[in-house]
Amino acid sequence: MIDHNRRKLTFGIAGLIAAGASSKVAALMPTPRQTAGPFYPVELPLDDDNNLTEVAGKSGKAKGIISDVSGRIIDINGRPLNGLRIEIWQCDANGRYRHPRETASRPIDENFQGHGFTVTNAEGLYRFRTIRPVPYPGRTPHIHVAVFPQGEDPFITQLYIAGEQRNESDFLYNRIPRDKRELVTAEFKPATTAGTEQQASFDIILNRTDGTPQDS
Numbered sequence: 001m002i003d004h005n006r007r008k009l010t011f012g013i014a015g016l017i018a019a020g021a022s023s024k025v026a027a028l029m030p031t032p033r034q035t036a037g038p039f040y041p042v043e044l045p046l047d048d049d050n051n052l053t054e055v056a057g058k059s060g061k062a063k064g065i066i067s068d069v070s071g072r073i074i075d076i077n078g079r080p081l082n083g084l085r086i087e088i089w090q091c092d093a094n095g096r097y098r099h100p101r102e103t104a105s106r107p108i109d110e111n112f113q114g115h116g117f118t119v120t121n122a123e124g125l126y127r128f129r130t131i132r133p134v135p136y137p138g139r140t141p142h143i144h145v146a147v148f149p150q151g152e153d154p155f156i157t158q159l160y161i162a163g164e165q166r167n168e169s170d171f172l173y174n175r176i177p178r179d180k181r182e183l184v185t186a187e188f189k190p191a192t193t194a195g196t197e198q199q200a201s202f203d204i205i206l207n208r209t210d211g212t213p214q215d216s
Helices: 022-028 164-170 178-184
Strands: 067-076 085-089 116-120 125-131 142-148 155-161 199-200 205-206
Touching: 067 142, 085 125, 116 125, 155 178, 155 205
Parallel strands: 067 199, 067 205
Antiparallel strands: 067 125, 085 116, 085 142, 142 155
16 A cells, blocks of 8 residues: 655745745736646556655655755635645656556656656645656656646646746747746746755746636
8 A cells, every 4th residue: 555645845944934035926917828748647647646756655755856846726816725635747867757658668766756746735835856857859847737627627737847948948938928937937946945956936826806707
């Protein structure tokens, strides 16, 4: 039996959670939607939590720059959205997704989970431990993100690295209006918590008010 609580990350780390409230919230501009892409897992991993850098039953750590990604999910009035499932998925440090259509010859990092989920708390906070995203053939580094409001279609977007030179040549990044691109980018900075190298703050603003979805 897998004990997911063994390494599940919590919200009570000083400094990291404080970083979750970014300056983007003041604008209350909804986060742009993006495609889920072709590599959402066909089958979710058995060990599926918010720490993608360790896999139950394996003693190793994921390759790459271990990074914490945290933030808040709020509505356009700045109210936190509690109890929302949020998922992320991305390629490993070798550029491999966990998907049968991913057939590159590069080895899969068996110590990287590939997909994870968590649920927002009463303040709308979420947190993941993963790796700093790396380039994938034809794509700039990115992390796929999906939020699942109850009774609604999932909200899907992608998270990019602020200042990454490859962003400007990425076809999906360039579909986002220039004045909204900062809403899907985050700075990966040196970490202030043990066990990780970098951290990034990424708030997600859903286009809804008083709990009611608005037109996208």
